[in-house]
Every structure is written in structure tokens, then in C-alpha cells.
Amino acid sequence: MITVLGPTASGKTGLAVALAAELNAEIISADSRQVYKGMDIGTGKDLADYRLGNRQIPYHLIDIEKPGAKYNLFRYQQDFNTVYEDLAGRGVLPILCGGTGLYIEAVLKGYALSPVPQCAALRKKLSHRSLSQLKRLLIDLKKRNHSHMHNNSDVDTTNRAIRAIEIEFHQLHHPLDRRMLPGIDSLIVGVDIDRDLRRRKITERLKARLNEGMVEEVRALLNGGVTAADLMYYGLEYKYVTEYIIGRSNYEEMFRGLEIAIHQFAKRQMTWFRGMERRGFSIRWLDATLPMQQKIEQVREWIRIANK
Structure with a gap:
């Protein structure tokens, strides 16, 4: 290719x-x-x-x-x-x-991820945070996950940032969902x-x-x-x-x-x-x-x- x-x-x-x-x-x-x-x-x-x-x-x-x-x-x-x-x-x-x-x-x-379901409780918790706050949380999660799965171009709105955080949270607690x-x-x-x-x-x-x-x-x-x-x-x-x-x-x-x-x-x-x-x-x-x-x-x- x-x-x-x-x-x-x-x-x-x-x-x-x-x-x-x-x-x-x-x-x-x-x-x-x-x-x-x-x-x-x-x-x-x-x-x-x-x-x-x-x-x-x-x-x-x-x-x-x-x-x-x-x-x-x-x-x-x-x-x-x-x-x-x-x-x-x-x-x-x-x-x-x-x-x-x-x-x-x-x-x-x-490298692929299994589908990540939406988490209503997490979304409600994050709904009042600013984009800059969400980005800081995402950076912390990425460090904990050793993840390269998102960058700033993926999180230029709060909805996209919340979805990125949702994915990183899921991967943090369900590492077996990853597969090659x-x-x-x-x-x-x-x-x-x-x-x-x-x-x-x-x-x-x-x-x-x-x-x-x-x-x-x-x-x-x-x-x-x-x-x-x-x-x-x-x-x-x-x-x-x-x-x-x-x-x-x-x-x-x-x-x-x-x-x-x-x-x-x-x-x-x-x-x-x-x-x-x-x-x-x-x-x-x-x-x-x-x-x-x-x-x-x-x-x-x-x-x-x-x-x-």
C-alpha cells in the first residue's frame, strides 16, 4: 500500500x-x-x-x-x-x-479499539466543565493509559472532548478490550x-x-x-x-x-x-x-x- x-x-x-x-x-x-x-x-x-x-x-x-x-x-x-x-x-x-x-x-x-458505549453518569459529571478543563482531564487520562488515541484536532468542541474522555476512561478500566x-x-x-x-x-x-x-x-x-x-x-x-x-x-x-x-x-x-x-x-x-x-x-x- x-x-x-x-x-x-x-x-x-x-x-x-x-x-x-x-x-x-x-x-x-x-x-x-x-x-x-x-x-x-x-x-x-x-x-x-x-x-x-x-x-x-x-x-x-x-x-x-x-x-x-x-x-x-x-x-x-x-x-x-x-x-x-x-x-x-x-x-x-x-x-x-x-x-x-x-x-x-x-x-x-x-491497532483497533472495541466499541465504547456512552456513559450517562460520566457525561452528566462532565457536562458543566469548560473545554480547557476537559482537555486537562484528557491529557491526564492519556498519560495514565500511555495513549496516543486523541490530539487537539479531535477535541476542539466540548462534545468531542467528552467523547474522547469517555473512551479513555473505558480503556483505563477495560484494557482487555484492546486487540491487534x-x-x-x-x-x-x-x-x-x-x-x-x-x-x-x-x-x-x-x-x-x-x-x-x-x-x-x-x-x-x-x-x-x-x-x-x-x-x-x-x-x-x-x-x-x-x-x-x-x-x-x-x-x-x-x-x-x-x-x-x-x-x-x-x-x-x-x-x-x-x-x-x-x-x-x-x-x-x-x-x-x-x-x-x-x-x-x-x-x-x-x-x-x-x-x-
């Missing part, structure tokens, strides 16, 4: 699609929000990017869940393994592509983008997505029955745009707050990927500004070396 990872706005999807076309591969998404139907602009699906000329590059684990649902790592592990086994059975090379480091690491390690799945040998390619360039691209892309109808997309989800609380659970675009729609902020406040939040998110993504390297993963980094053909040639060379 080939894994293509990188922060938001780095161009990782374009690289994965070009590689898939070159190698007759199919793409498995590793994005925790692109699984939701109807959440297109805000999650940056850019489905048109999966078409090169008249050729449609097959992709998986996008648009597989209804909006408002709570998709999680356990579900992703199941869905990934189903797709992976199908591709292996057909002799097709999988390219795992995305920016959700937790999903990528869990798949490559072969077969790990996957993968060439890991990281798209490295200069911080200033990344910031410019994030701002430009945010403006473009707002012009493409991101506010209208969120309004349609709300009108379709998805609650404001459920949308804000997803963080980033859905949190800030929902707050704007329901009157908690004006347009300028929404834009500036969201811009800052996405910059911070991209920084946290890179922190996770660097952490993966410290935890023993070998990531081969490509300069995001290289011409696409040069990127493909470099990946081909890495494949050749790995297959020696």
Missing part, C-alpha cells in the same frame, strides 16, 4: 489521484469528516479532483454516513478493512490518502508545504469555499433536520458557519475565527505526523511545490527501492 498524508491545503489529494492514475490504483480516504453525505464544501471533498480527463479514479470511504451521525475510529477500522480486503482480492494497489493522523496511524499499526489487527506495510509519502505558503493557500481556499456556497450548504443541513449542536460537533467549518447562521457571530467574526482555527488545525496535523515519526514510522517527505511529474517520479523511485 501507498499512504499519502499531509496537512490541509498541501495538495495531497492531487498527488494521490495522479499516483492512482499512474499505478492503476484506487484511493481509500483517511478523512474523519468526508465520510458524511451532504458535507461536501466544508470538508473539502473536491470530488472533481478524482477525475483526470475522461478517467474517473475510484475512491472509497467518502459519502458513506448520514450527516449528524457520530462516525468513529472503530467504524473506520471496520470499513477500511472491508475495502482493503476487496482491493487485495482484486489485485488492486490501495492508496490511503488523508489528513486524519489518528485514522492513518491506527490502520498502519493494526494485522499491521499493513506501506510506503508513507508526506507532502511538505512551507508554513507561509500553507497559510496563504488556506486563506485563499476558505474564501473560495465561501464563494462556492459553504454557508448555503450548512444552512441546507440545518433545514434538513441536522441540529446545530450536531453540526458544531464536527468543528472547524461546521462549527463557525453554524454559529454565524444561528446569530452567535457576524460574517467577519466567522471568517476570521475560522481562518485562525484552520491554521491551528494544520499545525496540529503536522505535530501528529512528526509524532508518528518519533513513534517509529518512516515518512518520506515531498516538497509540495515540485511539479507533479517530478513528485510521481520520486515516488516511483521510492517504490523501486522498497521492492529491492
